[in-house]
Amino acid sequence: MKTSRVFQAFCGLILLLLISGANTRAFASPTYALSVSTSASRGNGAALQGAALSGSVYIFTSNATSLQNYNPTGINKVCYWLDNTAMSGTATHCESVSPYDFVGTAADGSAEPWDTSKISPGSHSLTQAITRSNGGKEVDSATFTVNSTALPPLPPAGSTVVFRNLNSNLCVDTGGSSTFTALVQSACSSNSSQQFKLNSSPTTGWYYLAGATPNLCWDIAGGSLSAGAIIQQYTCTAVSPEYFQLKAVAGGYQILPKNLSNGCVDIVGASTSSGAQIEQNTCNGSANQNFQVSVISGSAPVAPSISTQPASQTVAAGQSATFSVAATGTAPMTYQWQKNGAAISGATSSTYATPATISSDNGTKFAALVSNSAGSVTSTAATLTVNTAAPPSVSISSPSNGATVSGSITVSGTASDGVGLSSVQVQVDSGVFSSASGTSNWSFSLNTSSLSNSSHTITARATDTSGISASSSVSVSVSNGTGGPSINVKNYGATGNGSTDDTAAINSAIAALSSGATLLFPCGT
Numbered sequence: 001m002k003t004s005r006v007f008q009a010f011c012g013l014i015l016l017l018l019i020s021g022a023n024t025r026a027f028a029s030p031t032y033a034l035s036v037s038t039s040a041s042r043g044n045g046a047a048l049q050g051a052a053l054s055g056s057v058y059i060f061t062s063n064a065t066s067l068q069n070y071n072p073t074g075i076n077k078v079c080y081w082l083d084n085t086a087m088s089g090t091a092t093h094c095e096s097v098s099p100y101d102f103v104g105t106a107a108d109g110s111a112e113p114w115d116t117s118k119i120s121p122g123s124h125s126l127t128q129a130i131t132r133s134n135g136g137k138e139v140d141s142a143t144f145t146v147n148s149t150a151l152p153p154l155p156p157a158g159s160t161v162v163f164r165n166l167n168s169n170l171c172v173d174t175g176g177s178s179t180f181t182a183l184v185q186s187a188c189s190s191n192s193s194q195q196f197k198l199n200s201s202p203t204t205g206w207y208y209l210a211g212a213t214p215n216l217c218w219d220i221a222g223g224s225l226s227a228g229a230i231i232q233q234y235t236c237t238a239v240s241p242e243y244f245q246l247k248a249v250a251g252g253y254q255i256l257p258k259n260l261s262n263g264c265v266d267i268v269g270a271s272t273s274s275g276a277q278i279e280q281n282t283c284n285g286s287a288n289q290n291f292q293v294s295v296i297s298g299s300a301p302v303a304p305s306i307s308t309q310p311a312s313q314t315v316a317a318g319q320s321a322t323f324s325v326a327a328t329g330t331a332p333m334t335y336q337w338q339k340n341g342a343a344i345s346g347a348t349s350s351t352y353a354t355p356a357t358i359s360s361d362n363g364t365k366f367a368a369l370v371s372n373s374a375g376s377v378t379s380t381a382a383t384l385t386v387n388t389a390a391p392p393s394v395s396i397s398s399p400s401n402g403a404t405v406s407g408s409i410t411v412s413g414t415a416s417d418g419v420g421l422s423s424v425q426v427q428v429d430s431g432v433f434s435s436a437s438g439t440s441n442w443s444f445s446l447n448t449s450s451l452s453n454s455s456h457t458i459t460a461r462a463t464d465t466s467g468i469s470a471s472s473s474v475s476v477s478v479s480n481g482t483g484g485p486s487i488n489v490k491n492y493g494a495t496g497n498g499s500t501d502d503t504a505a506i507n508s509a510i511a512a513l514s515s516g517a518t519l520l521f522p523c524g525t
Contacts, residue, residue, distance in 0.1 A: 055250025
């Protein structure tokens, strides 16, 4: 009985070790892998691990033993994390239906492209977490390098160009025909039959591709809106089947027909044979839809280059700062000013004036992004220094503090400021401020007869050009006689010329009398 238990325990241990060993082997030899292709069909898939990428590529989950197998079985779900091997937070993308594509799968079953220019050049990682149909898990990671991709500049309107297909290495050709005929590809040469002029169409950004024969242009046969329609030369007419556009991509250009949404020009059947025809087809990112464009005549556009960098500015708080940039290159050029790296809304000229600055603007960086059809360049950043100015100083020299005043007096004083004075104003008690005459040396006329015989406060306020103010006050005693203030009838319109009736003016003055006031009748009244 004891022997039996020992044997059972021993068998259990063996079974546990076998199971453990099986799990270890499964982990060490993954079933799935990450593959990358330059084709939407995934046909030339290779290991993502260690790959050097540029332009648009297609990444998908494959079998570890068959990197081009984009329909691996035994999977319920795949989630991908870009540059997040810890798989923290939300996944970059998840797929629950085969094929499992990093960016997603198009309606026709092809892979969606991933534009590597959207991330910085250098080393990156992609991690996939696979949920198996049997409930198990598998995690695979691949590191790869993204190379900097400089897209070629677009030839300007009016250029004469030659189109060489990068799949066949042959050039688009009219075959020398001067009639309506399908375009073909043939060995590249200097023949005029392979030269086409980019003439501006009525639709901005689109061109006629005019051949050597006068008044013949590229044309979608029958005006077809379908993929697979042949491209011919036909009478140049202002219709969309004759409008084409060049799109810079890694290594060359795609030729886009306006007549087909998401359409690209390519060689029928991806043929590499001379005489194969040209067609419009759904864009798939393949080399068959990539053309080298050689400019035969007409200058290629020149990317902008900064000739005058923005200069750092120092201003006082409340003032505006103006930055400017100058660049050379093919016109037209566009400008976008940036504040600490973020675009400033509406700042799209070669100069930029800030709003009135505040102290928190100190140290802000301003740069300009200058662009044209050939590329863009960002200027060096200029620094804004904002000095918080000291407040102005102002003093009242007359009357002196504690003085006794009466009648009309002149209030005067001085003011100064490191930035510049804007105004000096005077206030009596809590009344309104009134402008004084002058700033550095200022004066203000005050008739104390309108004030009660008591203590009053005179305040002078100086304001500088930054909007900063300072004030100074003196206290005075008003004494306009023991009877109180004097009311002069002349101040109410009396003339005393012997011919004018002053009755109404005198009555107005009487009405203005207060207790203890004196009514004055100067000589002649």
